[in-house]
Amino acid sequence: MCVFYFARPLFVNSPKNIENSASEVAIHSDELVFNFISDEEKYNKLYAGKIIEVVGFVKEISYLNNTNTVILYSKNGTSGVICDILPNQKEKIESLKTHQKIKVKGICKGFLKDVILLNCYIDLQPNE
Amino acid sequence: MNKTLLLLLFFLGSFAAKENQFIARQGQISFFSYTSVENIEAKNNQVLSFLDIDKKEIAISMLMRAFVFKKDLMYEHFNESYIESDIFPKASFLGKIIDFNPLEEEQTKMVFGKLTIHGISKEVEIKSTIKNTNGNYSISGDFEVMVKDFDIKIPPVLASNIAKSISIKFNFKYQPYED
Secondary structure: OHHHHHHOOOOOOOHHHHHOOOOOEEEEHHHHHHHHHHOHHHHHHHHOOOEEEEEEEEEEEEOHHHOEEEEEOOOOOOOOEEEEEOHHHHHHHHHOOOOOEEEEEEEEEEEOOOEEEEEEEEEEOOOO | OOHHHHHHHHHHOOOOOHHHEEEEEEEEEEEEEEOOOOEEEEEEEEEEEEEEOOOOEEEEEEEHHHOEEOOHHHHHHHHHHHOOOOOOOEEEEEEEEOOOOOOOOEEEEEEEEEEEEOOEEEEEEEEEEEEEEOOEEEEEEEEEEEHHHHOOOOOHHHHHHOOOEEEEEEEEEOEEOOO
């Protein structure tokens, strides 16, 4: 049993380990949302629980429930990517503007009306 | 389109007038387990909810993996052993608000509906506070669920760590729904 726990990846809920971990998937927000809408079960198996890197454009910045959240646009109606940003990214989130292109790295939790990413780090990118 | 979203839209009647429908993409649900051995608390800030003020209906869906715990091991036990999130990734609630008056600024009403956790559905009634601030609705409240009602198996060695009755709190702030 002990071996089982030590062998498990410990980043599942731990922000400090995500920062220095390589992402397993790199994808655009349009494609990520499209994939979940087209076959949620298939892409849940591929993405859920994994560290993924998403490139997209900022639709909304929210501080609801004392959390820092960035929502990325997608081309799929009103669905997008909800990124729960870590508290140590506060300066970056405060500098963001809507329609700005960014890269976000976080743990994919699955899909409701939007794709949900937790423990996210922001990598600012120049607008195209 | 995913099954949960289809179910929620069907429940609300996707052809109804949109001005009577509201959405909360970042609803908050917390649960608490209090025992003499340890207290366990988890919070989910990305809960989806739709509110239809004409039909007086509310629909909620959440990802079980999106609950955040203080300890990684609690998260692992919750998702892998108790809730089995790989098999049952979501919990949901579909309910009706009794005697709801959308024009009142603040009211406490009972919500009757079906709560589904771990693939098991139970009829529940939940006392809820509903606020209307200039046409922006919010719903909050708390209730208890029994672990045994949802076929959640706790190993005997950990039985003293998990309360038989779990306290659940919720808070949804809605915006007009535009699709």
